[in-house]
Amino acid sequence: MAKLNYEDQESWPFESGKRQSPMDLHFAQAKKMPSAADLQLAYSQVASYAKDTGRGIEVGSSGQAMINQRPFSLQQFHFHAPSEHLLDGQDFPAEVHFVHEAADGQLAVIAVFLTVGQTSPAITSILHQLGASEKFACDVEKLLPKDRSYFHYLGSLTTPPLTETVEWYVMTHPVELSALQLKEFHQLYEHNNRKIQAMNDRPLLYFQAKEPS
Amino acid sequence: MAKLNYEDQESWPFESGKRQSPMDLHFAQAKKMPSAADLQLAYSQVASYAKDTGRGIEVGSSGQAMINQRPFSLQQFHFHAPSEHLLDGQDFPAEVHFVHEAADGQLAVIAVFLTVGQTSPAITSILHQLGASEKFACDVEKLLPKDRSYFHYLGSLTTPPLTETVEWYVMTHPVELSALQLKEFHQLYEHNNRKIQAMNDRPLLYFQAKEPS
Numbered sequence: 072m073a074k075l076n077y078e079d080q081e082s083w084p085f086e087s088g089k090r091q092s093p094m095d096l097h098f099a100q101a102k103k104m105p106s107a108a109d110l111q112l113a114y115s116q117v118a119s120y121a122k123d124t125g126r127g128i129e130v131g132s133s134g135q136a137m138i139n140q141r142p143f144s145l146q147q148f149h150f151h152a153p154s155e156h157l158l159d160g161q162d163f164p165a166e167v168h169f170v171h172e173a174a175d176g177q178l179a180v181i182a183v184f185l186t187v188g189q190t191s192p193a194i195t196s197i198l199h200q201l202g203a204s205e206k207f208a209c210d211v212e213k214l215l216p217k218d219r220s221y222f223h224y225l226g227s228l229t230t231p232p233l234t235e236t237v238e239w240y241v242m243t244h245p246v247e248l249s250a251l252q253l254k255e256f257h258q259l260y261e262h263n264n265r266k267i268q269a270m271n272d273r274p275l276l277y278f279q280a281k282e283p284s
Numbered sequence: 285m286a287k288l289n290y291e292d293q294e295s296w297p298f299e300s301g302k303r304q305s306p307m308d309l310h311f312a313q314a315k316k317m318p319s320a321a322d323l324q325l326a327y328s329q330v331a332s333y334a335k336d337t338g339r340g341i342e343v344g345s346s347g348q349a350m351i352n353q354r355p356f357s358l359q360q361f362h363f364h365a366p367s368e369h370l371l372d373g374q375d376f377p378a379e380v381h382f383v384h385e386a387a388d389g390q391l392a393v394i395a396v397f398l399t400v401g402q403t404s405p406a407i408t409s410i411l412h413q414l415g416a417s418e419k420f421a422c423d424v425e426k427l428l429p430k431d432r433s434y435f436h437y438l439g440s441l442t443t444p445p446l447t448e449t450v451e452w453y454v455m456t457h458p459v460e461l462s463a464l465q466l467k468e469f470h471q472l473y474e475h476n477n478r479k480i481q482a483m484n485d486r487p488l489l490y491f492q493a494k495e496p497s
Contacts, residue, residue, distance in 0.1 A: 074338045175489055223388055261290075
């Protein structure tokens with residue numbers, strides 16, 4: 072048995088990069104959890120800014136999320152088009168990421184897929200306000216599906232620094248935006264979705280909502 | 285505003301290595317949390333093995349931990365001497381790490397400092413059983429302090445691969461082992477403690493137990 076060399080700690084190997092996001096989420100690979108999905112979201116209906124960060128459109132927002140009874144604070148949300156995650160191998164036209172932080176610095180992102188349909192009033196107000204610096208009304212709740220079933224796994228930020236300490240909660244039910252709104256996203260970014268990353272034997276969990284709508 | 289280049293994702297910088305363990309934990313730097321410490325530990329009194337892994341003495345164990353109401357399964361516990369974490373700049377003669385995993389793969393380590401005093405019956409049985417492969421009785425509860433106040437921060441494994449997805453819960457109250465038991469640890473390892481790592485602006489939280497003993 073070789074002993075770990077405590078006299079030369081600088082030479083120890085450091086492993087990272089195996090928990091990257093996004094992922095292709097397959098129902099057949101997921102472990103269905105016995106406890107129900109538990110996302111209690113109380114987001115502000117007033118946004119502090121909407122800007123193009125060079126990575127996509129980001130909206131300054133605040134509010135509280137109780138994720139399985141753990142408190143997180145909403146920092147911002149932003150859009151990717153097409154979607155970053157896939158659902159059973161299929162992408163969606165877009166995906167919104169609600170980025171939260173806990174008191175210990177833990178990051179949690181709630182992801183919602185966007186599909187083409189009705190005009191989203193929230194996205195209308197965001198696109199209208201883009202680049203302006205004053206606060207504006209934004210009905211964030213409309214960017215959340217009624218059925219809050221989700222996949223959960225441990226991954227990373229999907230833009231640099233790609234840090235690997237992110238809990239992902241990817242909702243399986245999409246919300247709608249119009250074809251015109253989607254076109255506006257693509258006028259800013261031909262595409263801003265990171266490629267699918269290897270799962271590397273990470274557990275993928277599925278939590279079903281108690282009362283699907 | 286420079287746009288992130290989605291056509292050359294392989295060149296994106298990936299940041300890691302800033303959330304390493306162990307740390308020097310200072311009360312003055314910690315944020316005292318309003319909620320009480322909540323560690324509900326139900327560990328098996330039967331251990332499956334005790335072996336020298338080349339990194340220290342490890343004991344196969346099982347049981348459940350509810351850490352702030354989140355379920356984790358105990359995988360093993362092992363010893364470092366001297367302690368890896370420091371408390372207000374001071375080390376302890378030894379430190380035991382209870383390593384847990386959640387359903388999503390999240391790791392949580394509960395650390396307990398050991399100070400020289402009474403003989404620990406649990407450590408006696410572990411040292412007696414070292415290298416044998418049969419199960420043995422081990423009163424693990426005696427390796428846990430009555431007052432379960434703790435520091436909490438996000439860090440890493442303290443041996444390779446040094447992976448940075450570990451929640452740390454470092455109890456502030458030590459338990460005892462005898463000078464002879466400590467000597468037996470040092471006969472196997474002159475020292476097996478990793479050096480203190482940089483805090484890098486990580487939040488350090490302090491949770492006080494409801495009823496200190």
